[in-house]
Amino acid sequence: MDTSSTKEILKSRKNMKIKLLLEGTLIGFLVGFVIVLNRLAISNLTRYFNNFYDFGNQSIIKSIIVIITLTFIGYLVGIMVKREEMISGSGIPQIKGRVVNKLRLNWFKILIYKFLGGVIALAAGLSLGREGPSVQIGGAVGEGVADLTYKKVKVKKEYLITSGASAGLAAAFNSPLSGMIFALEEIHRNFSPLVLLPAMASAIAADFVSKRFLGMEPSLNFERLQVLPLKYYWLLIILGILTGVAGTIFSKGIYLFQDLYGKFKKIPIEVKIMFPFFVTALIGLLFPSLLGGGHDTILNLTVEDNSICILILLYLSKFLLLMIAFGSGVPGGIFLPMLLLGAILGNITGVFSFTFLGLNKEFIVNFIALGMAGYFAAVVKAPITGIVLIMEMTGSFNHILSLGLTVIVSYITADFFKNEAIYELLLERLLKRKGIKEEADNTKKTILEFPIEAGSIADGKYVKDIEWPKDCLLVSIKRGEKEIIPKGKVQLLSGDYLVVIVTLEKRIEIFEEINSITLVN
Structure with missing residues (x-):
């Protein structure tokens, strides 16, 4: 260098x-x-x-x-x-x-x-x-x-x-x-x-x-949630499995509808985007309650008494409308609609548990909130965000145990069905579809930091024993507030941060190679 x-x-x-x-x-x-x-x-x-x-x-x-x-x-x-x-x-x-x-x-x-x-x-x-x-x-x-x-x-x-x-x-x-x-x-x-x-x-x-x-209120406010008694926690396993399976189906549906729109290669993108607007016009005239991403619908679920049949119809309708809209390429996200679908599944589980399994009615709203977290974890594979998001909505740490259990079960269930993180896969599909390749730059350099996770290849090894990628230079090891010169006899520990200089041309390859060394795969 x-x-x-x-x-x-x-x-x-x-x-x-x-x-x-x-x-x-x-x-x-x-x-x-x-x-x-x-x-x-x-x-x-x-x-x-x-x-x-x-x-x-x-x-x-x-x-x-x-x-x-x-x-x-x-x-x-x-x-x-x-x-x-x-x-x-x-x-x-x-x-x-x-x-x-x-x-x-x-x-x-x-x-x-x-x-x-x-x-x-x-x-x-x-x-x-x-x-x-x-x-x-x-x-x-x-x-x-x-x-x-x-x-x-x-x-x-x-x-x-x-x-x-x-x-x-x-x-x-x-x-x-x-x-x-x-x-x-x-x-x-x-x-x-x-x-x-x-x-x-x-x-x-x-x-x-x-x-x-x-205003000061969260976009979705669940502050009146009561703490779910431990005797109902076995129901959260059911909710976690349900949201894990449904989240996997959700991801497959997103990819399916993208592929369906993609098959019509001769149709211009502006014509494809006309279709969801046409469908939305019909919905606005016939079923206006189905309009929108779901913010008001989620809030309505917390105060309305809906039958399981109505909730299933609502879920299927919103699922299909989301697939039609998102698959076309319209500027708009799946974040809130995804939370809505999770809330509906939570509501279905809560109503079923109240009707047949002895759940106290006041805790149905808990299942609505927990369903959102579980669905989010299954689809996005970002469990910490799902837990923190619901905690901010409820304004309390009292629900972290029920949140954690639901999210873990949902996450594991989605993993069992080999459901990948949706935004990662959408990025891969985007790159493949557009054929975008990185521009080479042989002169400029940048600096990256890599955390060492416990149990990774680098954890516990000496600098000299690591097979470092070419075109990179390890310049420092950050351990707490100290910076250590990376000599060959320095032992790497979990929690360390590696400061590495790389060429811009090779930064992606080096980023992935060093991550394979410092992170647990």
């Missing part, structure tokens, strides 16, 4: 944490304002669409006008997707791909088109969520700030994109811990302090802005 370039990289690490903390805070405030505007735009425009559906119910002619108008709006959204294809879907796979440098994104175009396309699709009532788009919008803001402030230091950009994604989810849910944990556990998959500090600062700043303008 070039010595001068290496020295420049090492010099840039000085005061890096403080700089990242300040930039993360800035990004958090910016993302907070953007997401507040996004939420307000969706809320206000939704009222106009609902009035438009009421207008359509006045006569057949007006119904036809509504259908034609919604279909044309779908065409306009499709034009946006055609101009910037990376805004399709939830946006989380795209951000994951950008963080690991497998994708190149135009952050400004994504910010504009994702904002507009997402607002229109969600306000029109498509069965999609705003949380995934909020993550992508946040990531775009993070990359924009990185481009404008630290163009020379490539390592910071990925950290700031992650912090923007953290802020996006925090502002969307009014849940800063969930935003931070999701960004670390799912987006970056690394709990390095260099990732943690800006992600934490941005999530807190975004949450502050969101609560300042939209």
